[in-house]
Amino acid sequence: MSKISGDALNVGLLRRVFQYVKPYRRIFIWAIVLTILLALIAPVRPFLIQYTLDNYIMKDQHGGLLKMTIVMLILLVLQAGIQFSHTLLTNTLGQSAIRDLRINVFNHITKLRLKYFDNTPIGQLITRTVSDLETIAEIFSEGLIVIIGDILMVIVIIGVMIYRDWALTLVVLLPMPLLMLATSVFQKAIKSAFQEIRTEVSNLNTYLQEHISGVSIIQYFAREQQEYKKFVKINARYRDANIRSNWYYSIFFPVVEIISAMSLGLLVWYGSRSILAKPLDVTPGTIAEFILYIGMLFRPIRELADKFNTLQMGMVGAERVFKVLDTDEVTEDKGTFAPEKMAGSISFDQVWFAYNDENYVLKDISFEVQAGKTIALVGATGAGKSSTINILNRFYEIQKGEIKVDGVKIQDYQLNYLRRNIATVLQDVFLFSDTIFNNVTLNNPEITMEEVVDAAKKVGAHDFIERLPGGYQYNVMERGATLSAGQAQLISFIRALVYNPSILVLDEATSSVDTETEMLIQRAIENLMKGRTSIVIAHRLSTIQKADKILVLDKGEIKEMGTHQELLKLDGYYKRLYDLQFNSGGIVSA
Structure with a gap:
């Protein structure tokens, strides 16, 4: 992996960006050809004006004047056509390359382990996938190719002038050394400002994504004013970063105009002396020609600083985007086993798991579930119930032990095949x-549609769906x-059923609904569980009494294991939970 620094001339990073140009090589070549043509055509018009002024206007040759006017009009139309084609091609190139890169980024993000999302704000990833990628597009439309064109134009114009x-x-x-100095100072200052802008954009997107998604919590607790004040501060930092960048521009461009005026003043001074001399050292047409050259020379030099910063912005964006692409927190998919049918037997053998590789949330977990049987997981919040499900799906990797399905280690299965055969219905x-x-x-x-309707009827959701506008x-x-x-829960059951999984996971699927809806959902669950290996996590012990096996977890360890009746006879942890819920009428988190 190439070192990424965010510098405008980071060749390794630029090479990675241009990997996405390869499919559009023809467009790129034509863009370069048009760039060269624009640089070569640029000095022609001032020369034609000089020739016209000295040979026709000064000599009162009206016939030649008309002819040269027509030639210049044709040249202007040609130049405008080339400029239009150049702009269209460079923008097409940039947007096409960025489309492919954005697809790669999205595809990579969807394959990242959940651990990555535990530590990365969603708003930051949105910034990488949208805003930062757009800055990379400008490398092509306003950055590198335009910089090459401007440098080439400067070289051609100076060569013609000499x-x-x-x-x-x-x-x-x-006065050119003064311009170079001003450009160097400006370029360094604006780079820092642009990096600050990108940071504040990411902070702004992250804050907006989190607080718009959680707006109900803000309103429930009447936090609108406090969150508004926080947003004002974040928005102010973004504003200040933009003002700083604009401040640098407001200084640099007038300085360039002053230096340009100095060149023009020197030209007029030297030219007027030469015109007054006998014989003429410089003709009026030459003075007019060089006045045009000064404008054509200083415009690209002035814009070079701006374009260079556009390139730097693109490099900063590329650095951040490729940092996401270089994230290796992707679940390895080296497995090749994908039988025609998965029976669904599950075994955990001395499994240890920690989210941060230090504090184990599952400790020496061992149990087996025969195909078609139901196992329930019971325990207080943080006992490790959901973690057990996460590692079965390989959302996280275990540190020790083995997990097998049908006697085959889950790492040996094709990842897509494994997850297609494990349907998970969550509480949320x-x-x-x-x-x-x-x-x-x-x-x-x-x-x-027929399969969806059939599944909806089996889980008892068809009637309410049909009553909705549009069904x-x-x-x-x-x-x-x-x-x-x-209703949302029933739709998740339909989703699970149409995928016809071999293993069904119900993670507290009835804890957030009323008793009447729970009865409807329980019937749907019974249909879902028929012929499938089922793992059930439930707050209410009434929903798991028929399970073939119940595991009681506490602080990541299996404390008890057995059927409902066997666990009651143990008079242990499970019995205490049962008494709390049914004898005292209380509801506890199981």
């Missing part, structure tokens, strides 16, 4: 802002905001 009159050229270029159901049908199928073209095409809005908790 060829036309080397003495006059030296006079005109006397996530629904996308899309139709019920698409939320159930997750846009899998292999699942038909299965009803848009549930973001996170299923237009549905009740029970």
